[in-house]
Amino acid sequence: MTKTTTQAAIFSATEKSSAAAGGSETEAEEKYRDIIHCSWPADPSVYRRHPKMSLQDRAKIFAPFAALRGHSDRLFEETGRLLRSARITLSEEESAILSDKLLQVRKGMNITVLYFEPDSSGDGTGYYISLSGTVSELDNLFHSIKISTGEMGEKGEIHQVIRFEDLADIRLPYGSGEDSFPADSLP
Numbered sequence: 001m002t003k004t005t006t007q008a009a010i011f012s013a014t015e016k017s018s019a020a021a022g023g024s025e026t027e028a029e030e031k032y033r034d035i036i037h038c039s040w041p042a043d044p045s046v047y048r049r050h051p052k053m054s055l056q057d058r059a060k061i062f063a064p065f066a067a068l069r070g071h072s073d074r075l076f077e078e079t080g081r082l083l084r085s086a087r088i089t090l091s092e093e094e095s096a097i098l099s100d101k102l103l104q105v106r107k108g109m110n111i112t113v114l115y116f117e118p119d120s121s122g123d124g125t126g127y128y129i130s131l132s133g134t135v136s137e138l139d140n141l142f143h144s145i146k147i148s149t150g151e152m153g154e155k156g157e158i159h160q161v162i163r164f165e166d167l168a169d170i171r172l173p174y175g176s177g178e179d180s181f182p183a184d185s186l187p
Helices: 005-020 027-031 045-049 055-061 071-083 092-104
Strands: 110-118 125-139 144-153 156-163 167-171
Touching: 092 167, 110 144, 125 156
Parallel strands: none
Antiparallel strands: 110 125, 110 167, 125 144, 144 156
């Protein structure tokens, strides 16, 4: 390989600066002294043997690859099946505590609710879901609470409507009473 005069000048300047600094060359600098400051490829015949890769092809090298296609979906289904549980019936004491908390809830409050979402199997099983958001409506006529999570959909802000009978617990803002779910209320 031949060096151009510019590369040779840069290389000799680098040698002089390292010698002036009193330091010796590193092992890598000694080993690759003849090519370390060359631009790639130094020999034009390399282009014929190894053409330069396009940016699109180069990006494909680093693209994520799902070796097990559908595995994550199957894993999600299996995990959901394992987390599925039957509806828990609240005792009279737990129902009274939940009713007291529900009386403290006002429109505009930030709360977290634990509620039961039945699945489509129809056998009384489902999932317990924890949802945090702002109360946008408290409907005593239809016994439901509407919570806005702040997420936006195609038609505006998304609201989750939860029936009172599906509520398992309510976490009120700090200073409003009990502010955590009891350990025995979770499935």
